[in-house]
Amino acid sequence: MSEQIELTDPVDHSVGGIYGHLFRRGFHIGMSILPFLYYEYGEAISDAFSMTRLQFVSVMVMALVLGEAIRLKLGITIFGQRDYESKQVSALAWGAFAIGITFLVLSDYPELVWPLMISLSLGDPFIGEVRRKGYESRTVFIIGSIFISGIWLASGYLIDTPYSLAILMGPLCVAAEWPRLRWIDDNATMLLIPLCAAIMILPWL
Template sequence: MSDQVELTNPVELSVGGMSGHVLRRAIHLGMSFIPFLYFEIGNEVADAISLTLEQIVSAVIIIAVFAEAVRLRIGWTIVGQRSYEAKQVSALAWGALGVGMVLLLAPDPAYAYPLILSLSLGDPLLGELRRNEVSTNTVILAGAVGIALIWASCAYFVDTPWFFVALMGPICVASEWPRLRYIDDNATMLLIPLAVILVVDPFLGIM
């Protein structure tokens, strides 16, 4: 069996059809609020329950992993998930892991905002362009430009190094492109750019 999966229509495979697909996209877009909540009220929540912010993130990851294991054991899918996710780790679980790793390893607004927004906004952009049968070259170009604009906005608002603006567009698009059976692009779109940041940051001194 190939490690690559065939590109399919996300609406046809979504539990709930178009409604499920729309819900899936809405969840993606809603992830945009995660860094805002983390940096604006995270410490207050942590203090209120006598935990550190890092402990809360770790707890969420552990809960997500446990819940996903139970879901896979049952073979259960909910509205918005793809039918094949009954037998493999879901995009939602991979996304939770990826976001959690970003917040644990790069807990600085300069990095967390653009990394998470590249997934929450960039992935739906690429997916919808592809679903509407836009040419591959156009998808790549539009995705790279769109994600570069996200990083440029973060450079302006949260002091993300401008160095990453031109770099991360192509990297994030390339991270989303492989259709792998064993890991979802919700993870690769976060973990691969995160790895780049962790390698480069010692020269920039942001964290």
């Protein structure tokens, strides 16, 4: 079996058809609120469970892994997921795992966490919809890079993210989204690869 997944129209494989696809896109965009919840209400939420913010994130990640294992054992998919995800780790699980790791590693650097997560929550569906329009790969890459670089520039204006990172992170996030692998979803690669780059660059900022 090939390690690559054939690039197809996601609507064709979404549970719920076009409505499932739209729900999936909406859920993706809705993840943009997670940094706000973490930094504004994270302590209050974790205190309610007698935990620190990072402990709460750790528990949520472990619960996610357990829940995904159960889902795979049962071979089920939910509304908005793709039919083939009944036999492989879902994009939702991969994305949530990557988000949890990002909080655990960079929680003290909101100026990096915010653009990393917004690049995933907005950048991934944006690139996907541009690709669905039928543009050639080079055009998709350029448009996606400009869009995500814009996210990092906006972050620089709003929360003092170094502007220079926009030059790197735009193309890097798009490149990280590109592989179609069976064993890991682009929701993970699009966050974890730029996260690794941010960790490497952090001592120089």
